[in-house]
Amino acid sequence: MNKNQIISAIILFAVICLNLSIAADIKGHVDTDANKIKYKANTVVYIDKAEGNFKVPMKNPEMNQTKLTFVPHVLPVLVGTTVNFLNNDDVLHNVFTPDACAGKFNLGSWKKGEIRSHKYDKAGCNSVLLCNVHPEMEGYVVVLQNPYFALTDKDGNFVIKNVPAGKYTIKVWNEKLKAADQQITVGTGKNEVVFKIAK
Ligand SMILES: [Cu+2]
Known part of the structure; x- marks a missing residue:
């Protein structure tokens, strides 16, 4: 040079x-x-x-089921993120969504202290979370293209x-x-x- x-x-x-x-x-x-x-x-x-x-976060964000509510009520995540669903109550909870963009998943029911997970792979997907044990429970995961x-x-x-x-x-x-x-x-x-x- x-x-x-x-x-x-x-x-x-x-x-x-x-x-x-x-x-x-x-x-x-x-x-x-x-x-x-x-x-x-x-x-x-x-x-x-x-x-x-x-890059998705190293640690999966958590959606809790606490006192018969989803906490946080709304969880925004980067596309590709896996969310951990944690039951903090003494009763059984379930997590499912009827929304196609989130894969209409149903993770079944599980007891206190246990975690089940779901990966969100479609940006622009705003999906509801429901519990088939407690019809009043409602939460949301909002999947975004960027952080x-x-x-x-x-x-x-x-x-x-x-x-x-x-x-x-x-x-x-x-x-x-x-x-x-x-x-x-x-x-x-x-x-x-x-x-x-x-x-
Ligand atoms: Cu429940």
Whole structure:
């Protein structure tokens, strides 16, 4: 390499490093009408599509059956993730879903302290979880194409961490309510989004 080639290579390397390092958090909240504030929590906010090869978490996320409820009520996961279903109650529980995109599985019934698992391999699948022992039990698994998602807290606040710079469509999923998609350019400005969720 001559001197110019070396300088070019150094500049190229610096530009690549700079690009890789530009990532930002997207912050915001969901708003709704006063009679629907309970739906502010458990809303999934997510980047619709992002490029990259994403790794599922080393440790399988857990969906618990505790005091006759699914905890968390809503579990967002990256496509390819295996979810562990753990019974924490003294009674038998079952887990099944009638949703085709999740494979209409029925894991059977099992007792306290035991875990059964299911792998979610279809992005865009929003599936309900039910228990055939307790018809009132209901939970959800939301399967996403990329790891840039967050679940709102009880006040509707969320933070999506470390989103690479770029233009994205950002969406919400809620068990009952909807909101219009929005466009966001990460890497410039404040990276804040407010969604109004409604019927
Ligand atoms: Cu049950």
